[in-house]
Amino acid sequence: MFADLLHPAARAPGAAAAAPYAPLPQPRARARTGMLLAQGLVLAASVAAATRIGSADVGWTDLGRVLGARLGLGTEPLPPLLDSLVWDLRLPRVLMAALVGASLAVCGTVLQAVTRNALADPYLLGVSSGAGAGAVTVVVLGFGAGTLGITGGALAGALLAFAGLLLLLRRTGLDSVRIVLTGVVVGQLFTALTSLVLMASADADTTRAVTHWLLGSMAPARWDAVVVCAVVTPLGLAAALLCANALDGLAFGADTAASLGIGVRRTRMLLLVVTAVLTSVAVATVGAIGFVGLIVPHGVRFLAGPLHRVLLPHAALAGAVFLVWTDALARVAFAPREVPVGVITALIGVPLFLLVLRRRGEL
Amino acid sequence: MRITAEGLSWSASGTPVLRRVDLDIAPGETVGLIGPNGSGKSSLLRCLAGLRVPDAGTVRYDGVPVRDLGARGIARRVAFVAQDSALDTDLRVADVVGLGRTPFRDRWRGPDAYDRAVVAAALDRVGLTGLAGRPWKGLSGGERQRAHIARAFAQQPYGLLLDEPTNHLDVKHQLQLMELLAGAERTVLVALHDLTLAARHCDRLLLVHDGLLVASGAPADVLTCENLARVFEVDAELSADALGRPAVSYRGPLRDPAPRSAHRSAHRQGTP
Structure with missing residues (x-):
């Protein structure tokens, strides 16, 4: 047999058994699976607990009765008003927060790997602004309003923002520190376009509603949007997981990745489209929520390590938990008035953003 | 070849x-x-x-x-080793060397025991066995270069x-x-x-x-x-x-x- 495990001839099955090298121990593998399960439980508990919190308090038994009645378990239903509050408003909203949080965290993780930039996030790269501009154009100009029309407009805007970003970066390539600055510029452009569309063609009420929506709020979430998100988010996560090895390989740049057999261009394009879809589905319903995609992956790396096969599901769950609780905070912090959740994530995110900059020695 | x-x-x-x-x-x-x-x-x-x-x-x-x-x-x-690009990654040395196994794995599959044995052999070849668990950021330029060589060897x-x-x-x-x-x-x-x-x-x-x-x-x-x-x-x-x-x-x-x-x-x- 081949004593040299590094020789091409050692690729034959069974060569490992004869080799003198014991595999490196992988002590954390089981712990990570356990952590994933624990995080899933935390998420379930968070969703249940957050559903109780808000303008009207809902008890655990009330929650059980609503769910029991709605899911046909034969429990006695609540009074219609409370039942509607929980089932039509509170629950979709909390689930939406979980799904959007997961989406944004996955987007941030993917973008940070694809651009090799620790500060990448759909909000900072202007993708959210692009989606916002697209969605607002559809709403204000009124063609095909309705969930699908708005989502389509948002997707068109997000893809346009990506196209603009790639066009501006075509000389320097995606592996560049410049990408965040360029993203901010693209974002500003689309924010300006949004304002232009609003000023030119919307009345005062629409303008106010749209402005509030663009700040990021879970209040408009209804079941139809939750269903769209519940389909798209797992698909996006699955697509990212399919590229997990490629995302790891991109750490040393396009050339090294390509020399490892990774189709760099194809992977990047696929993942940018996935990111655009996830972002626009979120923006179309709940507006542009910043910093979730930036800070969640950084926090999760401490726990899950940098390998994307492990990091991505952890980030998704952590993002979900994070946004469920920030949204709960947004509901009760200044009750009875509600703060847009995007404002809260920004208030939490900006100091952490500065912390990341400082840790990288860029501030 | x-x-x-x-x-x-x-x-x-x-x-x-x-x-x-x-x-x-x-x-x-x-x-x-x-x-x-x-x-x-x-x-x-x-x-x-x-x-x-x-x-x-x-x-x-x-x-x-x-x-x-x-x-x-x-x-x-063929394995290719570019000139070292200093960068900010949270990867550990063994992870970097493990990248050399990418062409032999399904896109989503993680490393198996054979992959880890190859990585161990590659680390040993360049004398970095003791640094397997170290974060990339903590390595000297020379250690990084040797880790890249190990990564190339892990490609067999x-x-x-x-x-x-x-x-x-x-x-x-x-x-x-x-x-x-x-x-x-x-x-x-x-x-x-x-x-x-x-x-x-x-x-x-x-x-x-x-x-x-x-x-x-x-x-x-x-x-x-x-x-x-x-x-x-x-x-x-x-x-x-x-x-x-x-x-x-x-x-x-x-x-x-x-x-x-x-x-x-x-x-x-x-x-x-």
Whole structure:
């Protein structure tokens, strides 16, 4: 047999058994699976607990009765008003927060790997602004309003923002520190376009509603949007997981990745489209929520390590938990008035953003 | 594995970088690629590794054109080590070396016991076993370079293409690395700045200048005073060591260098 495990001839099955090298121990593998399960439980508990919190308090038994009645378990239903509050408003909203949080965290993780930039996030790269501009154009100009029309407009805007970003970066390539600055510029452009569309063609009420929506709020979430998100988010996560090895390989740049057999261009394009879809589905319903995609992956790396096969599901769950609780905070912090959740994530995110900059020695 | 190139030309945004390069590297041969900054060494390595599509000409591995192999097919035959790019990653050393297993795995699959055994062997080969769990950020330049070499070996390659792998290494590690490459029984093409090091360890040297392959042969035939004056613009003195291999020492740069080619200014070192 081949004593040299590094020789091409050692690729034959069974060569490992004869080799003198014991595999490196992988002590954390089981712990990570356990952590994933624990995080899933935390998420379930968070969703249940957050559903109780808000303008009207809902008890655990009330929650059980609503769910029991709605899911046909034969429990006695609540009074219609409370039942509607929980089932039509509170629950979709909390689930939406979980799904959007997961989406944004996955987007941030993917973008940070694809651009090799620790500060990448759909909000900072202007993708959210692009989606916002697209969605607002559809709403204000009124063609095909309705969930699908708005989502389509948002997707068109997000893809346009990506196209603009790639066009501006075509000389320097995606592996560049410049990408965040360029993203901010693209974002500003689309924010300006949004304002232009609003000023030119919307009345005062629409303008106010749209402005509030663009700040990021879970209040408009209804079941139809939750269903769209519940389909798209797992698909996006699955697509990212399919590229997990490629995302790891991109750490040393396009050339090294390509020399490892990774189709760099194809992977990047696929993942940018996935990111655009996830972002626009979120923006179309709940507006542009910043910093979730930036800070969640950084926090999760401490726990899950940098390998994307492990990091991505952890980030998704952590993002979900994070946004469920920030949204709960947004509901009760200044009750009875509600703060847009995007404002809260920004208030939490900006100091952490500065912390990341400082840790990288860029501030 | 035999690596050949016929009539290889490549240009970067209109400026020719490689001009009709022909080369033939025999299986198991260790070949040094030498030439001044901007002569086209990096670009040649990248074309040979299938990372750049040449404007004209063909690269073949054992007679098979590289463009027919696909990225994975290439990665299963040849490992490429670029010049170290300092960067911010949270990867651990073993993770980086494990990247070398990527071409052998399904896209989403994690490493199995065999992969980890190969990584352990690769780390041992470059003497980094003790640093397996260290974060990449905490490594010195030399340790990073050796980890990249280990990553290349983890690819179980038939051929190795390396772009100045001895940069950042101290003398001992330079010598260790060159002995490792020369003794690896793979087809090796390694770009080097240190001419004496190249002469000591390589079976053959390729000298490139302005994108042209200007000399190829045994170190003693390539490293001549005339070649060094013409290509490197230095006044050099050649002696032979105990084994008859040439050693280069320099009297200084040529006072009156030959007029530079108009193309030179466009060839930047390390042009991606």
